[in-house]
Amino acid sequence: MSNPYIVLPVIFQLFVAVVLMFSWNRKNLQKLISVIGSLIALLISLLLLLKVNQEGIQAMQAGGWVAPFGITFVADTFSALLVLLTAIAGLAVSVFSVGSIRNARIKFGYFPILHLLIMGLSGAFLTGDIFNLYVWFEIIIISSFVLLTIGGEKAQIEGAIKYVTMNLLASVIFLTAIAILYGLTGSLNMADLSIQVAAVENRGLVNVTAILFLIGFGIKSAVFPLYFWLPASYHTPPPAISAIFGGLLTKVGVYALLRVFTLIFIPDEFLTWVISIMAMLTILTGGLGALIQNNMRKVFSYLIICHIGFMLAGLGIYSTIAIAGAVFYLVHDIMVKTNLFMVSGLIFKFKGTYSMRLLGGFYKEQPLLSLLMAIPLFSLVGIPPLSGFWGKLLLIKGAIASSNILMIAFIILGSFLTLFIIAKLWAAVFWKDGAELPRKKHIKYFEELKPLKKKAMIGSIAFLSVISLGIGFGAEWIMRLSMTIAENLMDPAPYIQAVLGI
Amino acid sequence: MEILLVIIIGLLYAAGIYMMLRRSLVKLIIGLILLGNGANLLIFLLGKIVKGEPPIIADTEKMLGEIYADPVPQALILTAIVISFGLQAFAIILIKRAYKVVKTDDLDEMNATDEDL
Numbered sequence: 001m002s003n004p005y006i007v008l009p010v011i012f013q014l015f016v017a018v019v020l021m022f023s024w025n026r027k028n029l030q031k032l033i034s035v036i037g038s039l040i041a042l043l044i045s046l047l048l049l050l051k052v053n054q055e056g057i058q059a060m061q062a063g064g065w066v067a068p069f070g071i072t073f074v075a076d077t078f079s080a081l082l083v084l085l086t087a088i089a090g091l092a093v094s095v096f097s098v099g100s101i102r103n104a105r106i107k108f109g110y111f112p113i114l115h116l117l118i119m120g121l122s123g124a125f126l127t128g129d130i131f132n133l134y135v136w137f138e139i140i141i142i143s144s145f146v147l148l149t150i151g152g153e154k155a156q157i158e159g160a161i162k163y164v165t166m167n168l169l170a171s172v173i174f175l176t177a178i179a180i181l182y183g184l185t186g187s188l189n190m191a192d193l194s195i196q197v198a199a200v201e202n203r204g205l206v207n208v209t210a211i212l213f214l215i216g217f218g219i220k221s222a223v224f225p226l227y228f229w230l231p232a233s234y235h236t237p238p239p240a241i242s243a244i245f246g247g248l249l250t251k252v253g254v255y256a257l258l259r260v261f262t263l264i265f266i267p268d269e270f271l272t273w274v275i276s277i278m279a280m281l282t283i284l285t286g287g288l289g290a291l292i293q294n295n296m297r298k299v300f301s302y303l304i305i306c307h308i309g310f311m312l313a314g315l316g317i318y319s320t321i322a323i324a325g326a327v328f329y330l331v332h333d334i335m336v337k338t339n340l341f342m343v344s345g346l347i348f349k350f351k352g353t354y355s356m357r358l359l360g361g362f363y364k365e366q367p368l369l370s371l372l373m374a375i376p377l378f379s380l381v382g383i384p385p386l387s388g389f390w391g392k393l394l395l396i397k398g399a400i401a402s403s404n405i406l407m408i409a410f411i412i413l414g415s416f417l418t419l420f421i422i423a424k425l426w427a428a429v430f431w432k433d434g435a436e437l438p439r440k441k442h443i444k445y446f447e448e449l450k451p452l453k454k455k456a457m458i459g460s461i462a463f464l465s466v467i468s469l470g471i472g473f474g475a476e477w478i479m480r481l482s483m484t485i486a487e488n489l490m491d492p493a494p495y496i497q498a499v500l501g502i
Numbered sequence: 503m504e505i506l507l508v509i510i511i512g513l514l515y516a517a518g519i520y521m522m523l524r525r526s527l528v529k530l531i532i533g534l535i536l537l538g539n540g541a542n543l544l545i546f547l548l549g550k551i552v553k554g555e556p557p558i559i560a561d562t563e564k565m566l567g568e569i570y571a572d573p574v575p576q577a578l579i580l581t582a583i584v585i586s587f588g589l590q591a592f593a594i595i596l597i598k599r600a601y602k603v604v605k606t607d608d609l610d611e612m613n614a615t616d617e618d619l
Contacts, residue, residue, distance in 0.1 A: 131578055131581070134582075135581065135585070138585045138589070141589070142588060142589060142592065145589075145592055145596075146592075149596065149599075152599060152603070154603050154604065154614055155614050157596070157599055157600045157603050157604070158600065158604060158612045158613075158614050160596060160600075161527070161596065161597070161600055161609075161612065164592075164593055164596060165522070165530060165534070168534050168538075168589060168593065169522070169534070169537070171589075172534070172537045172538055172540075172541050175538075175541040175542075175545070175582060176541050176544060178545070178578075179541060179544040179545040179548050180544075180548060182545065182548060182549065182574070182575065182578070183547075183548025183549065183550075186572075188574070
């Protein structure tokens with residue numbers, strides 16, 4: 001039952017990071033290695049997904065220790081799909097970094113840390129052991145701390161303090177929850193826990209542990225009322241870093257929530273009620289927060305929160321179709337949010353500001369680029385047949401099936417707020433007559449860049465836009481995949497069978 | 503022993519959260535460190551403490567006896583300590599850097615990220 005290729009996406013990223021560290025001072029070589037490494041990683045994850053799709057859930061017991069005693073890695077469709085999306089986002093951000101990251105930052109080890117971050121993300125998606133998940137979370141946060149502070153500007157440092165504090169607190173809460181869980185069951189293997197937790201008689205303590213997990217993962221995935229660190233930090237680092245953060249870091253929290261609350265803790269009525277309320281308020285506060293912001297990147301930061309609410313809503317409704325909707329939305333959101341932060345970075349390269357009040361006339365200056373940028377923007381709104389529509393459709397279908405009227409209202413309100421915000425942003429940045437902005441000396445504007453860098457930035461945005469379009473037009477295929485994932489999540493028997501062999 | 507540990511863990515969590523709610527950056531980090539130590543002791547306590555029965559198989563035996571200390575919590579704590587080591591080292595450097603850049607250690611005055619840029 002040992003399939004070592006499951007951890008290949010993880011080990012390969014580590015390998016790339018190590019190779020990058022050996023070429024510490026050679027900036028151009030680093031860029032080349034990073035892009036080629038990301039390409040190969042993409043290929044590996046694609047093969048993994050195909051294999052899982054054909055042969056079912058794959059499990060690997062690290063070091064040959066039979067589950068539940070050793071550390072298990074499991075690749076089911078959900079994990080493999082997320083690893084693939086991580087690789088796609090990683091490739092896009094790597095290419096975008098070639099164009100947009102300054103040499104000073106590369107000298108401080110930007111590329112190796114980026115690959116370590118992606119390694120942590122892939123590991124978190126693939127592990128089948130709750131303590132191992134904690135370790136991957138720590139790898140993710142320490143890499144993200146470094147990426148967030150690299151460069152050391154004032155806003156970056158201040159944002160980092162809030163980000164570091166909340167993430168360390170979340171880790172402690174997560175660790176506390178693991179401690180209680182281990183005390184209750186004596187196991188750390190997630191498949192084994194699924195059986196053991198169901199047999200625990202002290203239900204009160206099980207519920208308390210579940211709430212601790214909800215808070216720990218809730219901080220990481222930025223849900224109401226635990227999200228305040230996100231809009232304080234995500235707009236401070238360079239756009240390439242914001243892009244990988246915005247696309248993936250909160251989503252790994254959502255993944256952990258979906259996994260833990262379908263496999264280990266089956267939510268009772270109270271818990272689904274709590275999650276539903278959190279989801280609704282996340283949608284509302286995220287949307288309203290985005291409404292009043294003036295900085296483009298802050299708008300996108302709040303929109304991340306708003307759309308985390310949609311995914312949480314799927315968990316709150318807790319039916320196969322609603323969870324399929326949440327998974328579809330997750331797939332769409334990773335691609336679009338990564339792309340949007342890169343779009344804001346490209347606009348900054350042209351104009352030298354993120355302020356929507358100052359920006360304007362972008363459509364007149366760059367009509368073709370504006371049309372390209374319209375793809376992720378309108379995918380986010382979810383105008384059919386673009387990708388954001390289908391996830392919400394499934395979510396609303398799920399809410400109707402469980403006659404949760406309030407949830408439908410909030411999902412529609414959230415969509416409406418998103419539409420309004422994007423329309424406002426489009427009018428302010430692209431259509432409004434733009435005043436001539438003063439040139440800032442310390443910014444290297446787009447016109448001054450080398451042709452290769454220009455192509456890298458536009459190419460990565462175009463790449464992700466094509467994938468977004470693919471998700472929208474190939475919705476049937478993704479929907480079938482989401483339904484498979486949701487069925488696997490709702491019925492964990494095959495997962496347990498693949499890990500424990502029973 | 504268990505009662506003593508329970509009290510210590512409670513104190514560490516309470517003191518940690520109290521320190522985190524202060525406005526000073528240094529106290530914030532101390533609070534995080536205390537919380538981390540509390541969590542480590544909690545793992546130790548909930549792993550069921552057994553006195554004087556190390557999990558070692560004697561030469562004459564084939565497997566462990568009836569009662570033995572569970573080695574897993576110790577492995578977990580060791581991992582958690584090493585991780586928190588790294589994170590706390592980073593956090594301490596970060597607050598030092600923040601103090602240099604912002605020239606204050608009052609959290610209430612760190613609001614550059616809320617400015618409308």
